[in-house]
Amino acid sequence: MENNELQKIWRSIDLEITQKSKDELGLLLTSKARQTINKFLCIIIISIIVCAGVLSYVTITALDRKEDLIFLINNLSLGIITTVALLSGLFSWYKLRNNKFDQPLRNWLEVRIRLLSKGLTGRSSKLYLYLIPFLYVLIVLSIHVYFEHKLFLEVLKTEESLIALIVGAPIGIFVSYYAARKIRKYELSNLAFLEDLYGRVINER
Amino acid sequence: MKSTKEEFLEILSNYQGILHKVSLIYFKNASERVDNFQEIVYQLWKSYSKLQNRNSIGSWIYAVSINTSISRIKKISRIEYRETLPDMPDTSDIINELSKNESLKLLLNAIYKLDEIDRSIMLLYLDEKSYDEIAEIIGISKSNVGVRINRAKESLKQNIKS
Numbered sequence: 001m002e003n004n005e006l007q008k009i010w011r012s013i014d015l016e017i018t019q020k021s022k023d024e025l026g027l028l029l030t031s032k033a034r035q036t037i038n039k040f041l042c043i044i045i046i047s048i049i050v051c052a053g054v055l056s057y058v059t060i061t062a063l064d065r066k067e068d069l070i071f072l073i074n075n076l077s078l079g080i081i082t083t084v085a086l087l088s089g090l091f092s093w094y095k096l097r098n099n100k101f102d103q104p105l106r107n108w109l110e111v112r113i114r115l116l117s118k119g120l121t122g123r124s125s126k127l128y129l130y131l132i133p134f135l136y137v138l139i140v141l142s143i144h145v146y147f148e149h150k151l152f153l154e155v156l157k158t159e160e161s162l163i164a165l166i167v168g169a170p171i172g173i174f175v176s177y178y179a180a181r182k183i184r185k186y187e188l189s190n191l192a193f194l195e196d197l198y199g200r201v202i203n204e205r
Numbered sequence: 206m207k208s209t210k211e212e213f214l215e216i217l218s219n220y221q222g223i224l225h226k227v228s229l230i231y232f233k234n235a236s237e238r239v240d241n242f243q244e245i246v247y248q249l250w251k252s253y254s255k256l257q258n259r260n261s262i263g264s265w266i267y268a269v270s271i272n273t274s275i276s277r278i279k280k281i282s283r284i285e286y287r288e289t290l291p292d293m294p295d296t297s298d299i300i301n302e303l304s305k306n307e308s309l310k311l312l313l314n315a316i317y318k319l320d321e322i323d324r325s326i327m328l329l330y331l332d333e334k335s336y337d338e339i340a341e342i343i344g345i346s347k348s349n350v351g352v353r354i355n356r357a358k359e360s361l362k363q364n365i366k367s
Contacts, residue, residue, distance in 0.1 A: 006361060009308045010331035016309070017225045022214045025221065025246065029214075032247040101272040102252035102265055105325065106344025108272045193279045200322045201345060 043093070047086050054082045061146045070152040071145055078138040085131065092119055109198040116191045120184070132180045133173040140165075140172060213253050217246065220266050226332070227270035230316055230324045231278060245273045267334075267342045271325045278321065315364035323357045330354050 020028070058079040065071045096115055101108065119125060141152075144164070148155045155161050207215070224245050228238040249269050256265055316324055322343075329339045339354075340347045
């Protein structure tokens with residue numbers, strides 16, 4: 001088979017393609033832009049609601065328990081960690097979304113790998129694996145102590161609370177750790193896929 | 206005077222074949238191709254205002270189309286991602302859509318057996334792009350383009366014969 005024969009065969013693909021009119025292309029663009037904006041707004045709104053909910057709960061319950069220092073420290077840590085985690089999550093998601101596609105494949109892969117690697121293989125890459133179970137413990141403690149209407153240390157000394165903590169906490173920690181690991185595993189496989197592609201692009205065999 | 210959007214749609218209308226072809230070589234399923242086509246249109250629109258060199262519109266469209274498609278492969282194949290394609294790829298969807306052009310079906314089947322990078326390079330070669338343009342779009346050296354095209358061509362020919 002001659003080399004240009006392949007090109008000749010390929011040219012016939014144009015006959016198979018159904019061309020879209022300008023109006024159809026315009027409609028495609030408008031609906032995609034609308035979908036993207038809705039998705040973007042949805043993520044922002046959910047993050048704000050979660051963040052505002054946690055902060056309101058933390059503030060209201062802290063004002064109600066001004067005399068309990070340990071409870072205040074627990075709530076303060078909960079508020080700070082939730083806000084920082086949500087903001088940094090939103091920021092990295094926004095950066096990844098704005099990854100420019102109008103560059104050579106090799107450069108595009110480099111940028112995308114760099115962005116993903118920062119969060120997945122950097123110094124604090126495994127932090128959120130432990131942060132999520134830790135947040136879970138803080139939330140459970142805060143809610144439990146608040147609705148027991150006793151001081152933090154007093155609640156922890158009661159038999160029921162100890163049993164509940166010994167049984168409930170490990171299950172919750174395990175479930176949240178497992179969920180965080182699953183997400184991380186999926187993101188790592190994405191990164192491996194991009195690195196594999198990059199390896200094949202730069203391979204000057 | 207035309208608005209930016211009208212100007213963009215005019216260009217898109219003239220070059221839409223590239224979007225169709227890139228979607229075709231990466232996605233066998235019709236609905237995935239439609240989604241990919243739409244995503245490429247959106248990514249092109251997003252970068253249109255920053256397009257400086259109006260003489261290389263074709264290269265810009267190829268680059269955005271290839272990068273967008275590659276970014277979607279992993280997402281879509283989350284359920285069944287296979288690094289190496291099986292000997293008999295499932296192209297029934299496309300085969301049903303294409304007319305009775307047997308040579309084209311054979312060529313397309315052979316393209317599906319190439320890896321993601323070689324598929325892009327071969328598409329550019331089959332679309333008669335120069336080595337310089339291919340090197341610019343993929344971001345590799347011109348000599349490497351030559352080596353890869355020869356290798357992929359051999360592979361294509363063997364796949365077509367088998």
